[in-house]
Amino acid sequence: MLFFQRTCKFSTETGSPVVMLNSLPMGKKMTIAEGVLICKICTCVYPSNCSCNQDLDMRxxxxxxxxxxxxxxxxxxxxANALKNVFHLVLSSCVQQVPVxxxxxxxxxxxxxxxxxxxxxGLKKLNLLDCIxxxxxxxxxxxxxxxxxRDAYWSQxxxxxxxxxxxxQATKCKMGCFSVDRMKYYNKQLCQRKEEGYRTSFIDLWGLIIEYLLNDGKDPHKLSEQREALCExxxxxxxxxxxxxxxxxxxHDFKEWVEFTPxxxxxxxxxxxxxxxxxxxxFFMGRMLxxxxxxxxxxxxxxxSSIFSVNLLQIWGLSHNEDPILPTRPHELRTRTYTPPGPLSNALRGALTDRFSVAQHHNFLKGYQLHNNYLENEHFCRWKDTVLDTRPNKLMQNPDHLGMIDxxxxxxxxxxxxxxPQREVDVIIYLIFWFLRVACKYYSEQKIPFPKASLSDEDKNLKExxxxQxxxxxxCPIVIFLPLVNDTFREYKAPGVKRCCSEMEGGQLDLTSRCSPYCMFSVRYSDENYRRLLNLSEYNVLNNSQIIMQALHIAMQRKRQNMC
Structure with missing residues (x-):
C-alpha cells in the first residue's frame, strides 16, 4: 500500500501543525504538541491505536x-467446466490451474x-465465451x-x-435528439443533476445524447446494479x-488510469x-462528506466515450502520427534554475492542450498528499509515467475535481x-485493435510484462x-490479436464456405477510407452495413478458431507447470 499523509495546516501563532481530528466537532482545531507521534496514513495522535483504513469510506x-x-x-x-467441455479434458478440481x-x-x-x-x-458459437x-x-x-x-444472464x-x-438503435434516425421535447428533457435532467451536487458540463449533455442514440427512452440503469450479473x-x-x-x-505529459467496475x-x-x-x-481525508x-x-x-475532450495536440497527433514539441514548462527542466516561459509560449501551450470539455467529478483523494517515499513502491512505479512523477508536491495537489476523458x-x-499483476491474466484476446505499436511501446517503457509484437501500425496486409507470447x-500473458480486417471474408461467407457470384458484394467492406460508412463519427448505419460489419467480426473469430484454441491450450499447460 502507498503511504499517504493527510494534509494539515500550520498555526501562524505557534508554528505547530494543526490537523482536523475526526473525534472533534466540525470546525474545532487542536495544536499537536511537539514530539507527539502522528500516523503517516491517518494523522492519528496515537499510532498504536490507529485503525487507518478500517474507519475510512475508501480503500x-x-x-x-x-x-x-x-x-x-x-x-x-x-x-473450468467450459474448458472441460471445449477441450474434452479432465482438469484438476483446483481452480488455481484455470487460466484467466x-x-x-x-x-x-x-x-x-x-x-x-x-x-x-463468434466466441459464443465456439463455446469459448464461458472461458472468459x-x-x-x-x-x-x-x-x-x-x-x-442489463441482463443478469446475458452470456448464458x-x-x-x-x-x-x-x-x-444503430440504424434508427437520430434527428429526434434535437427535437424541442428532447431539448426540454436535456435541460430538466441537467438541472436535476446540478441540484444533486454534480458539476455539469457538455460531457453530461453528450451522455444524455448517447442515452437517446442507444435507447428508446430513459435508461435508469446504474453501474453498481451490474453486480447482479456477477453474483453467481x-x-x-x-x-x-x-x-x-x-x-x-x-x-502525453499527464494521464492517470481510472478503472470502473460494478x-x-x-x-x-x-x-x-x-x-x-x-x-x-x-470526500475529504478518506471520509465521505x-x-x-x-x-x-x-x-x-x-x-x-467523449469525442469532445480532444484538443489540438491530439488532432495533430492523429493526423501526423506524432506529437508536436510543446513550449517548455518549468517542471520539465532538469536544472535548478530556469527562465519562466513568456506570455506567447503560455498562450501557445494553452491553445494546444485546452480541451473543449472534460467530465468533472469530486476528487475522492482530496485531503491526501503522497508520502515522500512513494517512489519506492513497486506498484506505483508501474504506472509512473507523467512529467510530475518526480515532484510529489506537484503530483498530488488535491484539486477539488478530477478531470476525466475518453x-x-x-x-x-x-x-x-x-x-x-493482482489479476494474473494469462491470455489476452485483443478485439478490433489497431494501435498495437503504440501500446507495445508504452508497456515496454513501463516495464509491464507483455510480448513483443512483430508487426507495426504501418503493416498494410494484416492477417486476421x-x-x-x-x-x-x-x-507475460499470451496475446491473441484479432484486428478488424477484411481479408478472406471477401470470398468466404463462413469458414470454408465460398461465396457465390451473387453473394460477393456482401464481402465488400470499406473500413478505412474517408468515405467509409464506418468512420468514427458516424452515428447511423444502414441495416446492410450493420450486418456486414457484425458478420465480418464474427467470421474473423470463427475462421481462426484453431489458433485461438491452441493459444488457450498452451495457457493451460503453462498454468499446470507453474503449479508444480
Missing part, C-alpha cells in the same frame, strides 16, 4: 477488493460497438457492455436478441476504462478505491486494469489473427 491498497475475489472463486468454476482469459477492446463509436457484438457472437473472466472496454465498446449487463443466453436490439460468477467481470487529465497538460472505482497508480455507488460524492445519488450510466458513457485519446486501449517470461 487504500493494490490488492483486489473482497467482492472481486469472491467473484473470481465462482467464475473459475464456470471457466480477458478480452481487451478499443474505441471507435458505432464501429467498435458493432465489432464487439460480432466478436462475442474479464471484459474491459472504453469509448464505443462501453456501449455494448452497458447494454449487455442466445445473443441474437441483444444484437437485433442494438441494430435497431455467471458472466465475465466488466471493467470500464478512463484516464484522468489536468488542464494545460497534454495526455464494485469499485479506482486510480490505479495510487491504489485508491471507492465504492462504485459513491463515485461523484464529496456528502453522499450524492449515483449517476445513471449514460453520464458515465458520456465520459467514457481513454481513446491516449493509446486507445482498455488494457491497463487487466495488466495489474496473430498470437504473441514470451516463453522466457512466466508473468
Amino acid at each position: 487504500f491498497g493494490f490488492d483486489l477488493c473482497s467482492e472481486e475475489k469472491d467473484f473470481l472463486w465462482k467464475r473459475k468454476r464456470h471457466v 482469459v480477458a478480452i481487451i477492446t478499443t474505441g471507435g463509436g458505432l464501429k467498435s460497438m458493432t465489432g464487439l457484438y460480432g466478436g462475442l457472437l 473472466t474479464y471484459i474491459s472496454g472504453l469509448s464505443g465498446t462501453t456501449w455494448t457492455m452497458a447494454n449487455l449487463y 443466453k442466445d445473443l441474437d436478441w441483444h444484437i437485433c436490439e442494438a441494430q435497431k 460468477g455467471q458472466n465475465p467481470l466488466p471493467i470500464y476504462v478512463s484516464v484522468c487529465v489536468r488542464n494545460n497538460y497534454s495526455t 464494485y469499485e472505482v479506482g486510480l490505479l497508480k495510487y491504489g485508491a478505491f471507492i465504492r462504485t455507488e459513491n463515485f461523484g460524492s464529496e 456528502k453522499k450524492l445519488p449515483e449517476s445513471r450510466i449514460c453520464y458515465l458513457q458520456g465520459m467514457w 481513454a481513446g485519446f491516449f493509446i486507445n486501449t482498455s488494457s491497463a486494469p487487466l495488466l495489474r 489473427c496473430y498470437v504473441f 514470451d516463453s522466457d517470461s512466466p508473468r
Whole structure:
C-alpha cells in the first residue's frame, strides 16, 4: 500500500501543525504538541491505536477488493467446466490451474460497438465465451457492455436478441435528439443533476445524447446494479476504462488510469478505491462528506466515450502520427534554475492542450498528499509515467475535481486494469485493435510484462489473427490479436464456405477510407452495413478458431507447470 499523509495546516501563532481530528466537532482545531507521534496514513495522535483504513469510506491498497475475489472463486468454476467441455479434458478440481482469459477492446463509436457484438457472437458459437473472466472496454465498446449487463444472464443466453436490439438503435434516425421535447428533457435532467451536487458540463449533455442514440427512452440503469450479473460468477467481470487529465497538460505529459467496475472505482497508480455507488460524492481525508445519488450510466458513457475532450495536440497527433514539441514548462527542466516561459509560449501551450470539455467529478483523494517515499513502491512505479512523477508536491495537489476523458485519446486501449499483476491474466484476446505499436511501446517503457509484437501500425496486409507470447517470461500473458480486417471474408461467407457470384458484394467492406460508412463519427448505419460489419467480426473469430484454441491450450499447460 502507498503511504499517504493527510494534509494539515500550520498555526501562524505557534508554528505547530494543526490537523482536523475526526473525534472533534466540525470546525474545532487542536495544536499537536511537539514530539507527539502522528500516523503517516491517518494523522492519528496515537499510532498504536490507529485503525487507518478500517474507519475510512475508501480503500487504500493494490490488492483486489473482497467482492472481486469472491467473484473470481465462482467464475473459475464456470471457466473450468467450459474448458472441460471445449477441450474434452479432465482438469484438476483446483481452480488455481484455470487460466484467466480477458478480452481487451478499443474505441471507435458505432464501429467498435458493432465489432464487439460480432466478436462475442463468434466466441459464443465456439463455446469459448464461458472461458472468459474479464471484459474491459472504453469509448464505443462501453456501449455494448452497458447494454449487455442489463441482463443478469446475458452470456448464458442466445445473443441474437441483444444484437437485433442494438441494430435497431444503430440504424434508427437520430434527428429526434434535437427535437424541442428532447431539448426540454436535456435541460430538466441537467438541472436535476446540478441540484444533486454534480458539476455539469457538455460531457453530461453528450451522455444524455448517447442515452437517446442507444435507447428508446430513459435508461435508469446504474453501474453498481451490474453486480447482479456477477453474483453467481455467471458472466465475465466488466471493467470500464478512463484516464484522468489536468488542464494545460497534454495526455502525453499527464494521464492517470481510472478503472470502473460494478464494485469499485479506482486510480490505479495510487491504489485508491471507492465504492462504485459513491463515485461523484464529496470526500475529504478518506471520509465521505456528502453522499450524492449515483449517476445513471449514460453520464458515465458520456465520459467514457467523449469525442469532445480532444484538443489540438491530439488532432495533430492523429493526423501526423506524432506529437508536436510543446513550449517548455518549468517542471520539465532538469536544472535548478530556469527562465519562466513568456506570455506567447503560455498562450501557445494553452491553445494546444485546452480541451473543449472534460467530465468533472469530486476528487475522492482530496485531503491526501503522497508520502515522500512513494517512489519506492513497486506498484506505483508501474504506472509512473507523467512529467510530475518526480515532484510529489506537484503530483498530488488535491484539486477539488478530477478531470476525466475518453481513454481513446491516449493509446486507445482498455488494457491497463487487466495488466495489474493482482489479476494474473494469462491470455489476452485483443478485439478490433489497431494501435498495437503504440501500446507495445508504452508497456515496454513501463516495464509491464507483455510480448513483443512483430508487426507495426504501418503493416498494410494484416492477417486476421496473430498470437504473441514470451516463453522466457512466466508473468507475460499470451496475446491473441484479432484486428478488424477484411481479408478472406471477401470470398468466404463462413469458414470454408465460398461465396457465390451473387453473394460477393456482401464481402465488400470499406473500413478505412474517408468515405467509409464506418468512420468514427458516424452515428447511423444502414441495416446492410450493420450486418456486414457484425458478420465480418464474427467470421474473423470463427475462421481462426484453431489458433485461438491452441493459444488457450498452451495457457493451460503453462498454468499446470507453474503449479508444480
